[in-house]
Amino acid sequence: MEISGKKYETTYFSRGYYLPPWAQATRTLTGLTPEKLNEMEHEATVADELNAGVYREKVKKLSEVIVTVEELFGHASNAYKYVKKLGVSAPPNYSRKVAEYRKSYEEEKEKVIIQASQKEDADAKIDLVIHAVQYLVTHERVLATDFTVENAVSKADDLAFVLEVERIKSEHKGEFIPFNGANCDGPCAGWDMIDRRCQCGNRRVGFVAGFDHSFLNPSVEAEAY
Secondary structure, eight states: OEETTEEOEEOGGGTTOEEOGGGGSOOOSTTOOHHHHHHHHHHHHHHHHHHHHHHHHHHHHHHHHHHHHHHHHOTTSHHHHHHHHOOOOOOOOHHHHHHHHHHHHHHHHHHHHHHHHHHHHHHHHHHHHHHHHHHHHHTTOOBTTTBOTTTHHHHHHHHHHHHHHHHHHHHTTTOOBOOBTOOOSSOOOOBOSSSSBOTTSSSBEEEEEOTTOBTTBOOEEEEEO
16 A cells, blocks of 8 residues: 555554554664654554554454354353454554654754753853963963962952952042942942942942953942941
C-alpha cells in the first residue's frame, strides 16, 4: 500500500499492523529536525488510523471464531474455553512514539543551548578577568603583590570606586551635592563630601557603589545611612 507516495508495509515483526516508513528502520535522534519530526508525525497518524481499522477487523474476526467454535463444540468444551481466552494484541501507538522522539529532541536541543550559554558565560568571565588585570596594571598595581588573577575583578571594582570618588570630589570641590535618602526637616544644601553629615546635620552621608558599578562602568552615589 502506498500513501502520499510512501510504502506502508505489514510484516510479522509488527504483528500484522502497518508500519510508517520511518519505523521500518532503527531510528535514533541523530539527524532529526523539526521538519523531519513533522513528517514522521504525519506518517504516524496515517499508520495509527490504518491500524485502528485493522484492530477492529481482527476483533470482529475473533468474535466470529468464538461464535463458530461455540456452535460446533458447545460453550462447555475445551476448544471454546481456549478461544474464549484469546485476545487481539493492540497496535503500536506510533503517534505517541513520535511525541517521545519530539520530547527527547527538545531536551537535547535545550542541553545544547545551555552548554553554549555556559561556554559564552565562561568566555565572558575570562575576558572580564583579562580586562581587570589590564586595568589594574595600567593604574600601577602589581600582579601577585597587589592582586591575583582570582580577585582581579573585585580589586579593579574597588579601585574604580576610589578613583570615581576622587573624580567627583575634584569636579565638585567646594560644592554641596545632593544625596539619596535626604529627608531633612528644614532647608538643607546637601552634602559637602567632607563632613560625615549633610549641611543641616540631620543625616549621615557617605559614598556608595551604584547598583551596576564596575571598573568598566564606574557608578558612585552619595547616600544617607
